[in-house]
Amino acid sequence: MVKQIIDEVVKRNPGEVEFHQAVTEVVESVAPVLEKHPEYKQAKILERICEPERQLMFRVPWVDDSGKVQVNRGFRIEFNSAIGPYKGGLRFHPSVYLGIIKFLGFEQIFKNSLTTLPMGGGKGGADFDPKGKSDGEVMRFCQSFMSELFRHIGPDTDVPAGDIGVGGREIGFMYGMYKKLRNEFTGVLTGKGLDWGGSLVRTEATGYGLIYFLLEMLKDMGKDIKGSTVVSSGSGNVSIYAIQKCQELGAKVVACSDSNGYIYDKDGINLKTVKQLKEVERKRIKEYLKYHPKATYEEGCDNIWKVKCDIALPNATQNEIDKKSAEKLVENGVWAVAEGANMPSTPEAIKVFQKAKVGFGPAKAANAGGVATSGLEMSQNSQRLSWTFEETDKYLNRIMKAIYKQSKEAAIEYGQEGNLVVGANIAGFLKVARSMYAQGIV
Numbered sequence: 001m002v003k004q005i006i007d008e009v010v011k012r013n014p015g016e017v018e019f020h021q022a023v024t025e026v027v028e029s030v031a032p033v034l035e036k037h038p039e040y041k042q043a044k045i046l047e048r049i050c051e052p053e054r055q056l057m058f059r060v061p062w063v064d065d066s067g068k069v070q071v072n073r074g075f076r077i078e079f080n081s082a083i084g085p086y087k088g089g090l091r092f093h094p095s096v097y098l099g100i101i102k103f104l105g106f107e108q109i110f111k112n113s114l115t116t117l118p119m120g121g122g123k124g125g126a127d128f129d130p131k132g133k134s135d136g137e138v139m140r141f142c143q144s145f146m147s148e149l150f151r152h153i154g155p156d157t158d159v160p161a162g163d164i165g166v167g168g169r170e171i172g173f174m175y176g177m178y179k180k181l182r183n184e185f186t187g188v189l190t191g192k193g194l195d196w197g198g199s200l201v202r203t204e205a206t207g208y209g210l211i212y213f214l215l216e217m218l219k220d221m222g223k224d225i226k227g228s229t230v231v232s233s234g235s236g237n238v239s240i241y242a243i244q245k246c247q248e249l250g251a252k253v254v255a256c257s258d259s260n261g262y263i264y265d266k267d268g269i270n271l272k273t274v275k276q277l278k279e280v281e282r283k284r285i286k287e288y289l290k291y292h293p294k295a296t297y298e299e300g301c302d303n304i305w306k307v308k309c310d311i312a313l314p315n316a317t318q319n320e321i322d323k324k325s326a327e328k329l330v331e332n333g334v335w336a337v338a339e340g341a342n343m344p345s346t347p348e349a350i351k352v353f354q355k356a357k358v359g360f361g362p363a364k365a366a367n368a369g370g371v372a373t374s375g376l377e378m379s380q381n382s383q384r385l386s387w388t389f390e391e392t393d394k395y396l397n398r399i400m401k402a403i404y405k406q407s408k409e410a411a412i413e414y415g416q417e418g419n420l421v422v423g424a425n426i427a428g429f430l431k432v433a434r435s436m437y438a439q440g441i442v
């Protein structure tokens with residue numbers, strides 16, 4: 001039956017390889033659940049979960065600074081609303097196509113379910129590259145994008161957020177346009193500025209949450225983050241705040257990257273410099289060497305996994321660790337891998353880690369802190385209140401601990417102790433399956 005479902009998904013969604021990869025992992029993991037629950041099999045819960053409830057694709061025309069008309073393609077996949085309004089980020093990157101958004105939206109269903117909060121799964125974006133564009137160009141693009149998206153979203157329907165290429169600046173431009181078109185001030189996007197409905201900790205949440213999850217994993221492994229050596233790929237939102245938390249806890253982070261290459265600083269990365277370069281000046285990571293000449297830079301992102309470390313944090317993009325990189329990490333003695341990016345390890349790489357008994361925290365569980373805090377932003381918007389940093393951070397920590405516990409316990413219940421990939425998939429799936437079953441064939 002597993003093969004049949006996967007084959008059908010591949011046939012119905014030709015060429016969408018990332019989506020096939022995400023579906024295959026989940027379907028294979030949850031097969032034992034269906035054996036225990038024939039009613040889910042009969043109600044075709046899994047087949048229905050693999051088909052998005054709604055898929056939107058639209059034209060996004062805009063005018064660049066030289067007066068030329070540009071045309072991009074926008075997407076929003078409203079994947080599953082069994083446990084709450086659709087929720088998931090928007091990605092602006094030239095590699096975006098339907099298959100990427102569908103893989104991300106599909107993963108989001110289970111991730112959101114794990115957070116313990118009432119959020120369904122969705123994802124969106126565009127094949128637009130904000131890199132090298134002026135603020136005016138980014139604004140015109142965001143306004144055009146929202147002039148179509150606004151009719152499909154709402155605080156109780158679908159609440160987008162940021163992802164690769166979509167940070168505070170883009171959320172601001174999109175929120176402004178939504179508010180103008182709808183004439184209402186509601187919590188329709190998360191990741192908003194603190195002066196206009198945003199939540200404290202949202203910026204730090206994915207990176208911090210990743211480390212809170214990692215700490216739970218390390219506790220069970222009898223290891224300490226203090227004094228460990230860490231490599232964190234990427235130098236965007238997730239990577240920066242994961243590095244910050246690692247440093248706070250006494251780990252040494254020696255390498256990070258961008259899509260051109262990576263820097264290595266044996267004395268530990270200076271995060272202040274990385275933040276200035278990436279968050280303020282929007283420059284390339286190799287400029288780090290201007291301020292820290294003893295550090296080194298190498299072109300190409302894959303090579304970062306050759307750097308010897310105890311803990312590896314893939315925080316850039318999908319499929320960034322392949323089998324060869326995983327083997328190199330194991331050879332160099334890595335003890336733990338926690339995924340901040342979505343699906344950063346290929347299935348072959350995961351097998352290498354599991355065989356070598358490396359602690360492995362899968363993205364769905366380990367990086368759920370971002371969307372969880374988006375959920376907390378929605379709660380604050382509904383209450384028309386703002387919580388303190390400490391309160392929100394404590395809540396995030398509690399959620400990450402709960403995600404770890406659910407994943408660990410589900411793995412044990414289904415006879416796969418220590419396999420958090422299977423555990424997270426099963427725990428996330430069960431809540432959605434129960435809800436879909438209760439709501440009938442819709």
Ligand code: NDP
Pocket residue numbers: 162163164165166206233234235236237238239257258259260301315316317318340341342367368370371
């Ligand atoms: P950002 O855009 O802030 O940063 C992404 C970083 O990864 C940049 O350093 C970027 O380099 C690098 N990168 C992007 N694409 C590639 C590529 N194809 N090859 C190598 N490096 C690449 O995004 P985020 O930090 O927000 O997101 C990173 C990952 O985390 C994504 O997988 C995202 O889906 C996931 N995630 C993000 C959450 C969030 O709250 N932001 C929540 C959960 C998951 P460059 O600057 O050169 O493009």
